[in-house]
Amino acid sequence: MDVHGQYSIEYILILGFCILLAFSIFPMIYDINELNNIMAAAHTGAILGTEMDSMAIYPRETFEDYVEIHPRLKTGSKVIYIGTEYEKGGYDQKYRRNKLKVKIYASAPSLKYYNDRNCVGDRINYYVRKSICDSFKTENLTNIYYNPAFSDRYYITTAEVEWV
Numbered sequence: 001m002d003v004h005g006q007y008s009i010e011y012i013l014i015l016g017f018c019i020l021l022a023f024s025i026f027p028m029i030y031d032i033n034e035l036n037n038i039m040a041a042a043h044t045g046a047i048l049g050t051e052m053d054s055m056a057i058y059p060r061e062t063f064e065d066y067v068e069i070h071p072r073l074k075t076g077s078k079v080i081y082i083g084t085e086y087e088k089g090g091y092d093q094k095y096r097r098n099k100l101k102v103k104i105y106a107s108a109p110s111l112k113y114y115n116d117r118n119c120v121g122d123r124i125n126y127y128v129r130k131s132i133c134d135s136f137k138t139e140n141l142t143n144i145y146y147n148p149a150f151s152d153r154y155y156i157t158t159a160e161v162e163w164v
Contacts, residue, residue: 031153034151034152034154035086035100037136038100038132038154038156039084039086041131042132043081043084044131045128045129045132046081046104046106046128048127049127050080050081052123069115077110078108079107079124081104082106082164083104084104085102085105086100087101089101092155095150097150097153097154098154099154100155100157101156101157101159102128102157102158102159103158103159104128105161105162105163106120106124106163107163108120111163121160125158128149129145129146129147129148129149130146130149132146132149132150132151132156136149136151138150
C-alpha cells in the first residue's frame with residue numbers, strides 16, 4: 001500500500017541516481033568508443049596498406065626513382081600485418097586536441113633492405129592515416145598525405161613501422 005506517496009519518492013530518487021550515474025560515466029564511454037573506432041580504422045588501413053604493396057600509381061619521376069633505387073618494390077612482396085598499438089600524448093594547443101601516436105607492427109621476410117622496408121612502411125602509414133580520416137570524415141582538416149589524421153577529440157600521427 002502506498003503510504004503518503006513513499007513509493008513515488010523512492011522511485012524518483014532511484015531514477016535520479018541512475019540518471020546522474022549515466023551522465024557521469026558517458027564521457028569515459030565516449031572516449032573509449034572513439035579510441036576503439038580509431039584503432040579499428042588503423043587496423044583496416046594497415047591491412048589495406050599491406051595489400052596495396054605493389055599496386056600504386058606514381059608520377060614519372062617517382063617511378064623512375066623506384067626503377068633505379070628500389071627495383072624490388074615494383075613487384076609484389078609478402079607483407080604480413082602483425083598488430084597495432086597506440087600511445088597517448090598530452091593536449092596540444094595548436095590543434096586543440098589530444099595527441100595519439102599509432103604504431104604498426106609488420107613482417108616482410110622478402111624485403112631485406114632498410115630503404116625498401118621504409119618505403120613500404122610509409123605506404124602502410126599513409127593508408128592508416130587515410131582510413132582514420134575516412135572514418136571520421138575529417139579529410140578536409142588535413143593535407144594530401146593525411147598527416148596528421150584527425151578524429152573528434154584526437155589528432156593522430158603514425159610512428160615508423162616496426163618490422164618484426
